Amino acid sequence: MLRKGKRILAAKAKVVTNKRYTLKEAAEMVVSMPAPKFDETVDLAVRLGVNPAHADQMVRGSVVLPNGLGKSVRVLVFAKGEKEKEALEAGADLIGNDEIIEKIKGGWLEFDRVIATPDMMGSVGKIGKILGPRGLMPNPKVGTVTFEVANAVKELKTGKVEFRVEKAGIIHSPVGKVSFGAEKLSENASALLETIIKLKPASSKGIYIKSISLSSTMGAGVRIDPQDIKAA
Numbered sequence: 001m002l003r004k005g006k007r008i009l010a011a012k013a014k015v016v017t018n019k020r021y022t023l024k025e026a027a028e029m030v031v032s033m034p035a036p037k038f039d040e041t042v043d044l045a046v047r048l049g050v051n052p053a054h055a056d057q058m059v060r061g062s063v064v065l066p067n068g069l070g071k072s073v074r075v076l077v078f079a080k081g082e083k084e085k086e087a088l089e090a091g092a093d094l095i096g097n098d099e100i101i102e103k104i105k106g107g108w109l110e111f112d113r114v115i116a117t118p119d120m121m122g123s124v125g126k127i128g129k130i131l132g133p134r135g136l137m138p139n140p141k142v143g144t145v146t147f148e149v150a151n152a153v154k155e156l157k158t159g160k161v162e163f164r165v166e167k168a169g170i171i172h173s174p175v176g177k178v179s180f181g182a183e184k185l186s187e188n189a190s191a192l193l194e195t196i197i198k199l200k201p202a203s204s205k206g207i208y209i210k211s212i213s214l215s216s217t218m219g220a221g222v223r224i225d226p227q228d229i230k231a232a
Contacts, residue, residue: 027042043172059171064191068158069161092115096124116138
């Protein structure tokens with residue numbers, strides 16, 4: 001515990017209090033912080049000027065990160081006939097059927113993402129109360145309910161992330177690993193931020209991007225200047 005405390009203190013010491021960095025500077029700082037013995041995930045937190053309690057201010061979407069996420073993704077696909085074959089050829093790890101549904105009801109959750117063709121949503125609905133709270137329920141808004149299963153599988157395998165604003169008005173999303181280096185992390189974060197900006201609700205008034213922070217799993221958060229993002 002003492003070593004962990006020293007590492008966190010050393011990381012925080014590198015960050016200037018109340019300073020807002022450019023995205024590039026923040027990424028460079030995150031990768032230069034004292035590291036543990038594993039490849040940390042880097043997360044982006046964006047606080048928005050929206051009220052998620054209002055349906056017309058819910059910000060939700062997905063983006064394929066240009067440099068991926070640096071981890072393998074186990075994809076479960078609910079499809080049948082030719083679409084089942086298409087999913088497997090695209091790299092799907094599992095094909096959903098009645099047996100899989102019963103396993104999930106029994107607590108089995110050895111997969112990371114779920115895709116379903118529209119004609120299979122009736123079956124998937126049977127486990128909606130299990131998948132939904134875990135963020136695994138297929139949704140047409142983020143491209144996981146589709147007949148284009150091959151493309152959907154490939155996107156998830158290569159680094160597609162889904163995001164939605166939380167009750168507090170914050171979006172949290174991974175943007176890669178520390179080992180990516182500052183440049184690739186900056187590119188991934190830029191792609192995510194660009195998508196979030198494009199999804200600004202028409203009913204949102206005032207400041208949309210209120211604050212941004214980049215941090216690694218065990219590192220300190222580095223605050224980014226929203227004006228730098230707008231300029232970019």
